[in-house]
Amino acid sequence: MLSHWRSSSTYEVEDLLHYKDLIPRLEVALRKFSKLDSAEVIQPVRTTVPLQKYNGFLGLMPAYLVHEDILCTKLVCFYKRESGSTLPSTQATVLLFDPEYGNVKAVMDGEVITAKRTAAVSAISAKLLMPTKSDVLTILGAGHQALSHYHVFTETFSFKEVRVWSRRKETAERFAQSTQGHVTVWESVEEAVNGADVIVTVTGASEPVLFGQWVKPGAHVAAVGACRPDWRELDDVLMRQAEVYVDSREGAVAESGDIILSGAKVFAELGEVLNGTRPALREKTTVFKSLGMGIQDAVSAKLVFEQWKNKH
Ligand SMILES: NC(=O)C1=CN([C@@H]2O[C@H](COP(=O)(O)OP(=O)(O)OC[C@H]3O[C@@H](n4cnc5c(N)ncnc54)[C@H](O)[C@@H]3O)[C@@H](O)[C@H]2O)C=CC1
Numbered sequence: 001m002l003s004h005w006r007s008s009s010t011y012e013v014e015d016l017l018h019y020k021d022l023i024p025r026l027e028v029a030l031r032k033f034s035k036l037d038s039a040e041v042i043q044p045v046r047t048t049v050p051l052q053k054y055n056g057f058l059g060l061m062p063a064y065l066v067h068e069d070i071l072c073t074k075l076v077c078f079y080k081r082e083s084g085s086t087l088p089s090t091q092a093t094v095l096l097f098d099p100e101y102g103n104v105k106a107v108m109d110g111e112v113i114t115a116k117r118t119a120a121v122s123a124i125s126a127k128l129l130m131p132t133k134s135d136v137l138t139i140l141g142a143g144h145q146a147l148s149h150y151h152v153f154t155e156t157f158s159f160k161e162v163r164v165w166s167r168r169k170e171t172a173e174r175f176a177q178s179t180q181g182h183v184t185v186w187e188s189v190e191e192a193v194n195g196a197d198v199i200v201t202v203t204g205a206s207e208p209v210l211f212g213q214w215v216k217p218g219a220h221v222a223a224v225g226a227c228r229p230d231w232r233e234l235d236d237v238l239m240r241q242a243e244v245y246v247d248s249r250e251g252a253v254a255e256s257g258d259i260i261l262s263g264a265k266v267f268a269e270l271g272e273v274l275n276g277t278r279p280a281l282r283e284k285t286t287v288f289k290s291l292g293m294g295i296q297d298a299v300s301a302k303l304v305f306e307q308w309k310n311k312h
């Protein structure tokens with residue numbers, strides 16, 4: 001009960017958190033979150049504190065899963081970085097509490113949790129919404145999320161071709177080399193997404209980088225960046241022509257510039273599709289607009305803690 005585990009490192013969390021365990025738990029959490037009458041999940045919309053001087057935000061992401069008795073909060077700073085900056089664009093710490101006593105049970109590095117749980121939720125969206133025959137995956141962006149998305153998408157699905165684009169060609173080339181897979185580097189977004197079945201946008205952009213006219217009808221887009229009401233990754237054409245799925249409706253209408261500024265309607269939460277209360281329109285062009293939720297961090301942190309206890 002009072003066991004404390006202070007300051008796990010990035011490497012420890014990396015070693016303890018695996019997609020095969022994480023994905024089923026995230027699916028359960030998404031289902032519970034989207035049940036209309038659910039009192040099982042308590043998760044206020046993220047509070048953000050602007051850090052204007054540094055072009056960034058501090059996000060506070062508390063969540064309580066009543067049945068599982070998981071009380072957790074993530075503290076995450078995220079920034080808009082200039083091209084060529086070597087500073088990290090996201091840094092996070094996760095606190096896991098004992099809900100009965102209020103003491104902190106564990107303090108964990110939040111970067112791996114953020115990278116893996118976000119990519120795992122995108123993989124869940126793709127499993128539900130991508131075309132039945134999906135051969136080509138394009139990743140736009142070549143940072144931390146790009147790498148975690150590459151890993152989970154290639155572990156979970158069998159793409160024949162994986163492409164990457166980044167603002168700077170050298171970054172995309174470094175990314176391709178680091179995967180040791182068969183990733184091809186493309187110099188323009190238009191060419192990189194031409195014919196792609198699945199497109200992952202994981203950029204720090206605040207203006208659209210992906211335009212609807214370039215996207216193959218029926219493709220699935222997992223849009224992970226642009227998590228502020230005035231930031232965009234996707235243009236109006238794409239947002240209006242696609243069926244839009246989200247992790248949380250409440251979060252999406254408060255935080256997603258792609259949804260707010262395009263006026264696009266949210267068709268469903270992923271949890272509603274998992275619950276069978278809204279359909280997966282796989283044959284249509286679909287966008288999953290991801291913003292990230294505290295419950296995703298909470299189930300990840302619980303999993304890391306369990307794995308750690310098994311080893312000690
Ligand atoms: N939906 C969610 O749950 C989460 C979303 N994010 C967001 O995902 C995005 C990627 O995060 P990380 O991979 O950690 O960042 P990163 O800094 O590791 O990588 C960002 C990538 O975007 C590119 N980029 C930056 N500005 C750009 C611009 N104006 N146009 C085109 N490309 C640009 C960079 O060159 C780099 O390839 C960020 O927007 C971040 O805020 C991060 C964590 C969770």
Ligand SMILES: O=C([O-])C1=[NH+]CCC1
Binds near residue numbers: 076078291
């Ligand atoms: O869910 C998350 O951790 C974040 N969403 C946007 C930046 C960080």
